[in-house]
Amino acid sequence: MMRQYQKIKDQYPDAFLFYRIGDFFELFNEDAIKGARILELTLTARNHSSKHPIPMCGMPHRAVQDYVNILVDKGYKVAICDQMEDPRLAKGMVKRAVVQLVTPGTYTESGVENAKNNNYLTALEYDPKRDVYGFAYAELSTGELKTSVLKGNQSVLNEVMSLQTKEVVVNGPLNQDLLNKFHKIGILISHQKTIRTEAETSYLIQNLKSPLERNITARLLTYIHVTQKRDLSHLKVAVPYEPTQYLKMDHNTKYNLELLKNIRTGKKTGTLLWILDATKTAMGGRKLKRWLNRPLINKSHIEKRQNAVQELLDHYYERNQIQNLLIKVYDLERLAGKVSFGSVNGRDLIQLKTSLAQIPKIRYILGQLDPKRLGDIYKKMDPVTNVHDLIQRAIMDEPPISITDGGVIKDHYNKRLDSYRDAMNNGRQWMANLQAKERKITGIHNLKVGFNHVFGYYIQVTKVNLNKVPEDRYQRKQTLRNAERFSTPELKKHEALILEAQEKSKTLEYQIFVKVRNAIKQNIKRLQSLADAVASLDVLQAFATISEKYRWIKPKLTNGSDMRIIDGRHPVVEKVMGHQSYVPNDVVMNKDTQILLITGPNMSGKSTYMRQLALTVIMAQMGCFIPAKSAVIPIFDQIFTRIGAADNLIAGQSTFMVEMQESNEALQYATPHSLILFDELGRGTATYDGMSLAQAIIEYVHNHIHAKTLLSTHYHGLTELSKTLPHLKNVHVGATEKNGNLVFLHKVEDGPADKSYGIHVAKLAGLPKPVLTRASHILSSLEAKDAVAHNKYKKNSQAVNSIVTQKDSQYRKSNQKLRKMLEERTADLSRRRDQQLALFPTKSSSNSKSSGLNSRDYKVIRELKNTDLMSETPMALMNNVYKWQHQIKK
Secondary structure (H helix, E strand, O other): OHHHHHHHHOOOOOEEEEEEEOOEEEEEHHHHHHHHHHHOOOOEEEOOOOOOOEEEEEEEHHHHHHHHHHHHHOOOEEEEEEEOOOOOOOOOOOOEEEEEEEOOOOOOOOOOOOOOOOOOEEEEEEEOOOOEEEEEEEEOOOOEEEEEEEOOHHHHHHHHHHHOOOEEEEOOOOOHHHHHHHHHOOOEEEEOOOOOOOOOOHHHHOOOOOHHHHHHHHHHHHHHHHHHOOOOOOOOOOEEOOHHHEOEOOHHHHHHOOOOOOOOOOOOOOOHHHHHOOOOOHHHHHHHHHHHHOOEOOHHHHHHHHHHHHHHHHOHHHHHHHHHHHOOOOOHHHHHHHHHHOOOOHHHHHHHHHHHHHHHHHHHHHOOOOHHHHOOHHHHOOOOHHHHHHHHHHEOOOOOOOOOOOOOEOOOOOHHHHHHHHHHHHHHHHHHHHHHHHHHHHOOOOOEEEEEOOOEEEEEEEHHHHHHOOOOOOEEEEEOOOEEEEEOHHHHHHHHHHHHHHHHHHHHHHHHHHHHHHHHHOOHHHHHHHHHHHHHHHHHHHHHHHHHHHOOEOOEEEOOOOEEEEEEOOHHHHHHHOOOOOOOEEEEEEOOEOEEEEEOOOOOOHHHHHHHHHHHHHHHHHOOOEOOOEEEEEOOOEEEEEOOOOOEHHHOEOHHHHHHHHHHHHHHHOOOOOEEEEEOOOOOOOHHHHHHHHHHHHHHHHHHHOOEEEEEOOOHHHHHHHHOOOOEEEEEEEEEEEOOEEEEEEEEEEOOOOOOOHHHHHHHOOOOHHHHHHHHHHHHHHHHHHHHHHHHHHHHHHHHHHHHHHHHHHHHHHHHHHHHHHHHHHHHHHHHHHHHHHHOOOOOHHHHHHHOOOHHHHHHHHHHHHOOHHHOOHHHHHHHHHHHHHHHHO
């Protein structure tokens, strides 16, 4: 047995091998040592007496899924090795084989908590000739399959982070930088070097035109075949996509804006998803996340969603009916996957039947609405009646979980099964009749006929009545403390008939169930199309419900540059604070106002103002309504953020380095159609360094990128940029002092703020009074010194400017005289040179000496001839003349 185990284990060296022995799955050797610690199992050993005992631990086969879940959730692979034949019928060693390799990316079991989450498996392949990556991903539980070609490591990392994938399949060595990043965020790297063409899934890549996309998708499908070893007919045809088809946001932007996870808690609460998720189905919840991760940039596609939301918003009664019906719709996508995998049970099929029963009702309600506004949703509401009716006829209304123990198939569905059940039911009646008959014959009034799984059918007689037992017919079977159990030839014969009926009944039921499952499998594509339509309807009704609840409006989208949001609000903050407490603000930008420079105290609402604009854009481009009084919004292609102070110690990056890297992303890739949010720039370094960098970045964005940009800062010197940058506008968040206390107005107004009120905010935070008093004294001292320095600088500047002006006037007056003197000197030198050259035409050193000119004189003459007198400043000309005179005098 251990040789068999080791042979199988050698095929899966990087996985835990769960090896089936009877009713248990066992782990051996290193797997047992490591698994016992992770799974909290008791570590034992085989061959205790041997010098080399074999470590082992195990778990009951019925509970194995719980242990697989733990290991996979921690990023490990698990190879499930099952018995391939009945041990009772096996000749010699029981045949065993791995029936499935469960990995973090191929895991399909999802509990209630993860019902609205996807689990993506991705594949990656580098093409050195084009310097691009082939990228593909699949979701096994739903059948989703997509592929793309990505440029650069950052694009790959953004896609992987966006999908939150736990496993990446590669064909060989990966770029070390990319590999390190994957390891740091806990992604498992798996290898699949070969590609197999399977007839079952070859059609899935038929629509892919790019050879790289076809290749990487085929590699991904090969890995899925190798690991899953089961039917994959539910996988959808691969769809190519371009990240540029959607509003682009890197993982830092999504993290900073808290789209899916709260930065502080890591939970859903407090995120944009939290407020938008009014979906009623697991499918709708997953689709909402996809729409949130990938808002649209095509105006007509966005408007189609808006129109559907408006239609549902306008029909409250119908929308309420739809919601009540959607609650009864189970996860059609994953139920279809279970049917394909062969893991569906009777209760799953009842869920499928219940779901399909709601579709005709939903379709009827949609028929009463405007079909033009709802798009293709109404057409895709296929009730798949044949599947519903099949389950209705075949499957018990409350079947057991197991599909092999009987009780799954309804009466009157199969005549042969009915005959077996009749035999078993008659058998029970026969037992009751036998018990009455034996009591009468023997005179034993408490004689009992019973059954158990160990000893089968028996006649039980208490010990006080043993003298009445007819020894010629009764055969002793079991002795109890106060009774004896017997059997008779008649009882044995009938027992065989009943047990045969029970066994055959279970086998037949399972065979019938498989036929029903296979019949449903023929309709998987229809079920998936229906699931997609139900999910879309669910998200759209959620948008309508939330828009009505929080009084959101339909924004007007344009392809131009003007943006005008009146009384805009932050959806999450408003929900937490309440509508009455939240102060709305306008955001008005156009071609003349590209940059808003925002100043004001800490806690006044600068960051909220910036984030609310980004969330408003994302919601609008998802097709959702937005929190505002009215809005005209241009369609953006990208959003960049530089928000918060966070380091990346694992990567060896300081807070300031992270700040500069996030800023660099915007400077490198932003376009005039992008939105940039800079929540403080340069604060992670020295003041002058920070201000210099902040100003240089602002000027670069203003002069070269022309993207709509919001920048909050405490560097009040930057507000002077509005004088030199025509498309930059100063705004501030209002605050005032009342009785020595700071009062936040939370209203954005034109112009710069007068100061930052940092000590006031510290007071609100509860700092000790001595600290605040000392800080106030230091602030006054610094401001006084700064004022003195400023005045001194101003006086010095005025003096310097006066001197410069005076000198410049003198230079201008002497310029003409200087120019005349230089011209006369040049003419004299040239005349002397010409005379000497005429007298002494030979090139000899004696000639130059006798003429009175030397090499320095000629050098002066050449420099003078090449000097552009009109382009030089007076000071520069005087310096040159002095130099030339000095050289000549030598």
